[in-house]
Amino acid sequence: FMKANIIDGKAVAAKIREEIAAKVAELKAKYNRVPGLAVVIVGDRKDSQTYVRMKRKACEEVGIAPFGADLPATATQEEVLEAVRGFNDNPDVHGILVQLPLPKHIDEQAVLGAISVEKDVDGFHPLNIGRLAMKGREPLFAPCTPVGCMELLERCNIPIKGKRAVVVGRSNIVGMPAALLLNKRDATVTICHSATKDMESIVRQADIIIAAAGQAQLVRGSWVKPGAAIIDVGTNPVDDPSKAAGYRLVGDVHFEECKEVAGAITPVPGGVGPMTIAILLRNTLDSGERFITRDVKSKESSR
Amino acid sequence: FMKANIIDGKAVAAKIREEIAAKVAELKAKYNRVPGLAVVIVGDRKDSQTYVRMKRKACEEVGIAPFGADLPATATQEEVLEAVRGFNDNPDVHGILVQLPLPKHIDEQAVLGAISVEKDVDGFHPLNIGRLAMKGREPLFAPCTPVGCMELLERCNIPIKGKRAVVVGRSNIVGMPAALLLNKRDATVTICHSATKDMESIVRQADIIIAAAGQAQLVRGSWVKPGAAIIDVGTNPVDDPSKAAGYRLVGDVHFEECKEVAGAITPVPGGVGPMTIAILLRNTLDSGERFITRDVKSKESSR
Ligand SMILES: NC(=O)C1=CN([C@@H]2O[C@H](COP(=O)(O)OP(=O)(O)OC[C@H]3O[C@@H](n4cnc5c(N)ncnc54)[C@H](OP(=O)(O)O)[C@@H]3O)[C@@H](O)[C@H]2O)C=CC1
Ligand SMILES: NC(=O)C1=CN([C@@H]2O[C@H](COP(=O)(O)OP(=O)(O)OC[C@H]3O[C@@H](n4cnc5c(N)ncnc54)[C@H](OP(=O)(O)O)[C@@H]3O)[C@@H](O)[C@H]2O)C=CC1
Numbered sequence: 001f002m003k004a005n006i007i008d009g010k011a012v013a014a015k016i017r018e019e020i021a022a023k024v025a026e027l028k029a030k031y032n033r034v035p036g037l038a039v040v041i042v043g044d045r046k047d048s049q050t051y052v053r054m055k056r057k058a059c060e061e062v063g064i065a066p067f068g069a070d071l072p073a074t075a076t077q078e079e080v081l082e083a084v085r086g087f088n089d090n091p092d093v094h095g096i097l098v099q100l101p102l103p104k105h106i107d108e109q110a111v112l113g114a115i116s117v118e119k120d121v122d123g124f125h126p127l128n129i130g131r132l133a134m135k136g137r138e139p140l141f142a143p144c145t146p147v148g149c150m151e152l153l154e155r156c157n158i159p160i161k162g163k164r165a166v167v168v169g170r171s172n173i174v175g176m177p178a179a180l181l182l183n184k185r186d187a188t189v190t191i192c193h194s195a196t197k198d199m200e201s202i203v204r205q206a207d208i209i210i211a212a213a214g215q216a217q218l219v220r221g222s223w224v225k226p227g228a229a230i231i232d233v234g235t236n237p238v239d240d241p242s243k244a245a246g247y248r249l250v251g252d253v254h255f256e257e258c259k260e261v262a263g264a265i266t267p268v269p270g271g272v273g274p275m276t277i278a279i280l281l282r283n284t285l286d287s288g289e290r291f292i293t294r295d296v297k298s299k300e301s302s303r
Numbered sequence: 304f305m306k307a308n309i310i311d312g313k314a315v316a317a318k319i320r321e322e323i324a325a326k327v328a329e330l331k332a333k334y335n336r337v338p339g340l341a342v343v344i345v346g347d348r349k350d351s352q353t354y355v356r357m358k359r360k361a362c363e364e365v366g367i368a369p370f371g372a373d374l375p376a377t378a379t380q381e382e383v384l385e386a387v388r389g390f391n392d393n394p395d396v397h398g399i400l401v402q403l404p405l406p407k408h409i410d411e412q413a414v415l416g417a418i419s420v421e422k423d424v425d426g427f428h429p430l431n432i433g434r435l436a437m438k439g440r441e442p443l444f445a446p447c448t449p450v451g452c453m454e455l456l457e458r459c460n461i462p463i464k465g466k467r468a469v470v471v472g473r474s475n476i477v478g479m480p481a482a483l484l485l486n487k488r489d490a491t492v493t494i495c496h497s498a499t500k501d502m503e504s505i506v507r508q509a510d511i512i513i514a515a516a517g518q519a520q521l522v523r524g525s526w527v528k529p530g531a532a533i534i535d536v537g538t539n540p541v542d543d544p545s546k547a548a549g550y551r552l553v554g555d556v557h558f559e560e561c562k563e564v565a566g567a568i569t570p571v572p573g574g575v576g577p578m579t580i581a582i583l584l585r586n587t588l589d590s591g592e593r594f595i596t597r598d599v600k601s602k603e604s605s606r
Contacts (some may be wrong), residue, residue, distance in 0.1 A: 109439075126440060130433030133483065134475045136412075137429060162498045170486065172437045180436065183473065186498040188505065195465045195489040202491065 004230075004262040005156070009148075012155050013274035017062055020281050024063040027292060035288020036065040037121065037280075038087040041099040042080055042106060043073035048099045055097075058277050064284055067093050073103050080106055081114050088116040094291050095121030095284035118291075121283040123147075124173065132180045141283045146178035148275025149210055149231045150185070156264055158208065158229045161186040166203050168192045168219065168252065169212035174233055178210045199223075211252035221257025230258055230265040233272050307533075307565040308459070312451075315458050316577035320365055323584050327366040330595060338591025339368040340424065340583075341390040344402040345383055345409065346376035351402045358400075361580050367587055370396050376406050383409055384417050391419040397594050398424030398587035421594075424586040426450075427476065435483045444586045449481035451578025452513055452534045453488070459567055461511065461532045464489040469506050471495045471522065471555065472515035477536055481513045502526075514555035524560025533561055533568040536575050 028034050037059050041052045052068070059066040067090070069083035080102070087093045096119045102108050117125050121141050123132075128139035153160060165187040169175030175191065182189045187208060192199050194213075203209055203223040211219050212233035224230065234252025251268030259265050266272055331337050340362050344355045355371070362369040370393070372386040383405070390396045399422045405411050420428050424444050426435075431442035456463060468490040472478030478494065485492045490511060495502050497516075506512060506526040514522050515536035527533065537555025554571035562568050569575055 126433030126437060127430050128433070129436050130429030130431070133432050133436050133479055134429060135473070135479070136475070162500050170438070172439070176436055176438070183494055183496075186496070188493065188495055188499040190491065190493040191486055192491055193486075193489070196491040197465050 004259045005264040006259065007152055007156055007231075007264055007266045007271060009152060009266055009271040010274045012152060013148075013278040015155075016151070016275075016278040016282060017058070020064075020278075020285050021062040023285055023289070027289060028063065031292050031296060033092075033288075033292050034063055034065050035095070035284050035292075036067055036090075036093045037095040037097070037284045038067035038069070038090070038093045039097055039099060040069045040071070040080065040083050040087070042071045042075050043103050045101075048101075052099055055277060055280065058281060059284075062281055062285075064281060064288070065092065075103075075106075077106050077110065080111050084111060084114045088114075088119065091291070091295070093119065094288040095119055095280075097122045097280070119287060121280060121287055122173075123177070123283065129172070129177065129180075132177060132184070141287070142181060143173055143177040144279040144283065145174050145212075145233060145272060145276045146181050146210075147279045147283075148272055149178055149233065150181050151275060151279065152231060152266060152272070153208065153229060156229070158264060160208065163187050163207040164205050165189045165208040165210070166192060166206035167210045167212065168199070168203070169210075169214070169233075171212065174212040175210075178212065178233075182208070182210075209253075213252050215252055216250050217252070217254040219253040219258065221254060221261050224258050224261040226261055227263035228261075230262045231272060232266050232268050235268060235273065307562045308567040309562065310455055310459055310534075310567055310569045310574060312455060312569055312574040313577045315455060316451075316581040318458075319454070319578075319581040319585060320361070323367075323581075323588050324365040326588055326592070330592060331366065334595050334599060336395075336591075336595050337366055337368050338398070338587050338595075339370055339393075339396045340398040340400070340587045341370035341372070341393070341396045342400055342402060343372045343374070343383065343386050343390070345374045345378050346406050348404075351404075355402055358580060358583065361584060362587075365584055365588075367584060367591070368395065378406075378409075380409050380413070383414050387414060387417045391417075391422065394594070394598070396422065397591040398422055398583075400425045400583070422590060424583060424590055425476075426480070426586065432475070432480065432483075435480060435487070444590070445484060446476055446480040447582040447586065448477050448515075448536060448575060448579045449484050449513075450582045450586075451575055452481055452536065453484050454578060454582065455534060455569060455575070456511065456532060459532075461567060463511065466490050466510040467508050468492045468511040468513070469495060469509035470513045470515065471502070471506070472513075472517070472536075474515065477515040478513075481515065481536075485511070485513075512556075516555050518555055519553050520555070520557040522556040522561065524557060524564050527561050527564040529564055530566035531564075533565045534575060535569050535571050538571060538576060 056066045087096045123141035123143040131137040131139040165182045167179045170193045209230045216236040232251035232253040237247040240248040359369040390399045426444035426446040434440040434442040468485045470482045473496045512533045519539040535554035535556040540550040543551040
């Protein structure tokens with residue numbers, strides 16, 4: 001038996017970003033317009049500020065125009081809503097995302113709900129989730145991290161149709177949409193969560209495991225069917241005095257054990273992580289393309 | 304081992320209808336208003352006409368006001384949409400349903416999409432399905448047949464949390480929403496469909512089986528874990544020369560075999576069937592209550 005193929009998320013993400021840059025350049029050449037992504041951030045949490053900076057930089061690298069609203073932690077709900085509505089109305093903005101978490105005094109559901117469904121590049125709107133669940137419907141956008149998981153499976157030629165898939169976790173942003181995407185691709189999906197009993201024996205039946213529980217090294221080598229594909233979404237900080245930061249990140253999967261059993265496995269970091277931003281950029285590109293070509297058509301027909 | 308408890312859907316549905324009638328009477332006494340349900344039917348398919356008549360009769364029995372639009376098979380898309388919009392605007396109508404299937408020249412998705420989410424008592428709107436899939440969200444309405452399945456489990460005191468559930472079928476109106484409801488109630492759910500392999504061994508792990516594949520007697524006795532609860536949604540006509548009609552209805556479960564193994568099982572007919580209309584009435588009651596008390600409050604606050 002050969003050791004698992006280590007899936008290089010960084011390389012796949014770089015490839016996707018190249019594809020995006022090429023398409024953005026095409027739009028620019030053809031219509032003299034580019035997709036635009038607006039990021040709304042409230043407060044000065046260091047981690048959130050870092051994520052937002054990374055997203056802005058990623059936009060610039062592929063030629064997507066970055067927009068932003070950087071509101072103080074004391075901003076009122078109405079001010080946050082105003083920022084979102086401004087971007088809804090801005091024809092140069094094709095994607096809007098609100099960096100979470102928001103300060104406690106802001107109603108997250110109301111703010112997310114204010115984003116135009118057509119600019120919901122995070123894919124969190126219930127209308128998009130509903131379409132993801134339904135036969136014969138397609139969401140305008142699906143959530144970035146689960147789409148990233150699917151891309152990794154597909155670009156590694158891992159068969160999905162008719163395979164048993166187990167998703168550990170059922171959050172709105174990872175577990176549930178991952179399960180719905182796998183179902184749409186005709187896997188037979190089981191959704192596990194904190195009330196699941198004897199999870200080990202369920203996971204052991206899976207040809208595809210998506211781990212998104214936020215529990216360091218939850219999935220052990222003994223839980224894995226030989227040859228299974230493992231996508232590890234977890235990013236959990238664990239103490240590590242040997243690191244300058246005093247900690248390192250580990251996944252929801254025990255990598256060292258599982259790589260001896262699996263057929264393919266993503267590392268943490270360098271697996272799913274880089275995919276999330278790549279898919280965010282692609283969702284923004286898709287949206288920009290939709291808006292820009294629609295504008296062109298409506299101008300043509302009004303002549 | 305004792306034989307399965309045969310779940311009497313007719314009796315449970317009758318009980319629910321009684322509860323509804325009592326609440327409608329309460330609304331009537333308190334506000335002098337009753338919930339209203341509008342059914343739109345297009346064309347003269349005999350089965351559809353029968354269903355619509357049954358729904359009207361069921362409304363009348365519990366005191367819900369029935370409304371209807373009976374359009375000819377030649378009606379245009381615009382005429383059907385007009386009928387829906389009229390009911391959207393009618394303050395005495397709190398639930399709207401369009402009897403399916405529609406004639407081929409009518410765009411079903413457009414017509415269903417035109418129903419106000421707040422009056423979508425069938426629960427088919429993607430916004431309602433999305434909320435059903437999401438943590439921390441609740442749909443205004445969930446689809447009637449799967450809610451009926453859940454009611455049967457609950458009223459028979461069948462535990463759900465932490466149990467393994469297998470749903471056979473993933474349609475928008477039965478399988479998928481059933482899976483999402485079971486997940487919301489903390490079962491560990493596996494969704495099977497036509498691409499599922501070795502379904503037998505998957506079903507055999509289930510504490511709860513919901514069969515909604517539209518395949519006569521698909522689930523055999525040998526597929527069932529002793530003591531499992533079986534909810535059989537299927538209603539399939541099979542030839543039976545001994546019947547006056549020339550056929551009889553059977554479920555997606557082989558009843559004779561499975562009742563010897565299961566802990567509880569619904570018969571066909573008389574199981575899930577009667578529940579669907581009962582839940583439709585309850586969704587309409589809930590909607591009527593929501594509208595009527597909201598109207599009262601807004602009148603009070605405008606005084
Ligand atoms: N790489 C990336 O780009 C991203 C990484 N992440 C990482 O992915 C992980 C999951 O994130 P997210 O979905 O937001 O987390 P949430 O905390 O929102 O959800 C965790 C889910 O896992 C379930 N769960 C928790 N503990 C267990 C357990 N012991 N056994 C089985 N299920 C369990 C929970 O069940 P229940 O519903 O019953 O509570 C819940 O559904 C985190 O480590 C996060 O940091 C997240 C987003 C993006
Ligand atoms: N009692 C009541 O009130 C109601 C009863 N029904 C009955 O319930 C049944 C299902 O209805 P509905 O959901 O509308 O049907 P659909 O035909 O829309 O969906 C059937 C589902 O079952 C799956 N399926 C079909 N064959 C198999 C198989 N051999 N093995 C595994 N899965 C299979 C299909 O898979 P795929 O997605 O891959 O095609 C599909 O997801 C029917 O008998 C219908 O008459 C329906 C509504 C109400």
